[in-house]
Amino acid sequence: MFNAYAASDPESRLEKFEYDPGPIGLDEVEIAVEFCGVCHSDLSMKQNDWGMTEYPFVGGHEVVGRIVNVGENVEGLEVDQRVGVGWTASSCLRCEQCHSGYQNRCPDSVGTIVGRHGGFADRLRAQSDWAIPIPEGVDPVDCGPLFCGGLTVFNPFVENQILPTARVAVIGIGGLGHMALQFANAWGCEVTAFSTSPDKEEEARKMGAHHFLNSRDENALQSVAGRFDMVLDTVNASLDFDAYINTLRPGGKLHLVGAVDKIEATVFPMIAGEKSLGGSPTGSIVRAKEMLEFCARHEIKPMIETFPMSDVNEALRHLAEGKARYRVVLKADW
Numbered sequence: 001m002f003n004a005y006a007a008s009d010p011e012s013r014l015e016k017f018e019y020d021p022g023p024i025g026l027d028e029v030e031i032a033v034e035f036c037g038v039c040h041s042d043l044s045m046k047q048n049d050w051g052m053t054e055y056p057f058v059g060g061h062e063v064v065g066r067i068v069n070v071g072e073n074v075e076g077l078e079v080d081q082r083v084g085v086g087w088t089a090s091s092c093l094r095c096e097q098c099h100s101g102y103q104n105r106c107p108d109s110v111g112t113i114v115g116r117h118g119g120f121a122d123r124l125r126a127q128s129d130w131a132i133p134i135p136e137g138v139d140p141v142d143c144g145p146l147f148c149g150g151l152t153v154f155n156p157f158v159e160n161q162i163l164p165t166a167r168v169a170v171i172g173i174g175g176l177g178h179m180a181l182q183f184a185n186a187w188g189c190e191v192t193a194f195s196t197s198p199d200k201e202e203e204a205r206k207m208g209a210h211h212f213l214n215s216r217d218e219n220a221l222q223s224v225a226g227r228f229d230m231v232l233d234t235v236n237a238s239l240d241f242d243a244y245i246n247t248l249r250p251g252g253k254l255h256l257v258g259a260v261d262k263i264e265a266t267v268f269p270m271i272a273g274e275k276s277l278g279g280s281p282t283g284s285i286v287r288a289k290e291m292l293e294f295c296a297r298h299e300i301k302p303m304i305e306t307f308p309m310s311d312v313n314e315a316l317r318h319l320a321e322g323k324a325r326y327r328v329v330l331k332a333d334w
């Protein structure tokens, strides 16, 4: 039996929960969870914000641990190896997207916490391809958040072919944004942080921001009109999108990774300036590996606060109240 913490409905606290995972799949690995990050998506899923939650619900999709069992067909991974698993637990590996190396876009991919139980547990299983080995130089305590939040903000730099000469802005200095600032700085870009919290300026600069602007200040937004090659929006709140599109250089892109419900934007400036608007879901398998190497090389890591996994309810409340600085990680204490 696997031990986990589960919510029985959107409102309830997580309680101890045991489940029988059945026999291990031929292509699966089983991981003894050491650490698991807490992502805003865990909260959204617990509350069934996206209408796809099954209860009892076990969150946790920033998992780090050691392999304790491998399925019969698994190659290239072995027992005792340390790996991480993020938002995706499996994909078909046969469709056009998977064959193109975009397994994160696979229509048949399975989310680690969607219709199955995640990493707020002592054990987790995943398709071996999605269990990413953790390289030397990356500390297991704080690398969990790289597997969802980190990958989500790393991927846009590659997919948008951001050059070191680019000027990049990040909206929201939170769980995702604070990692995005570090990536942007290590990439070589000129980095601007947009935040509604002036008290975050000092830390944002430490994380690599060259400029810090208060996003509630219209003049601040005006002062950077036509400036950025990419504006990376990490907040899941409705914004004045026209004002941010106005900060893009011609050819620039407003890239959304914050899961806001709907956006409203004026089309003409996008036509006139050949500006674009888009988003992306986490990243592919190879992108995850590249990101980990990049983090090891540039000593990039999330700033974390740790809680024992038995305090998972407190950890979730801390995140929900906007108090996390900047990412919460649970340490297994079964």
Ligand SMILES: [Zn+2]
Pocket (backbone or CB within 6 Å): 039, 040, 041, 042, 061, 087, 148, 149
């Ligand atoms: Zn996540």
Ligand SMILES: [Zn+2]
Pocket (backbone or CB within 6 Å): 091, 092, 093, 094, 095, 096, 097, 098, 099, 103, 106, 107, 108, 109
């Ligand atoms: Zn596929």
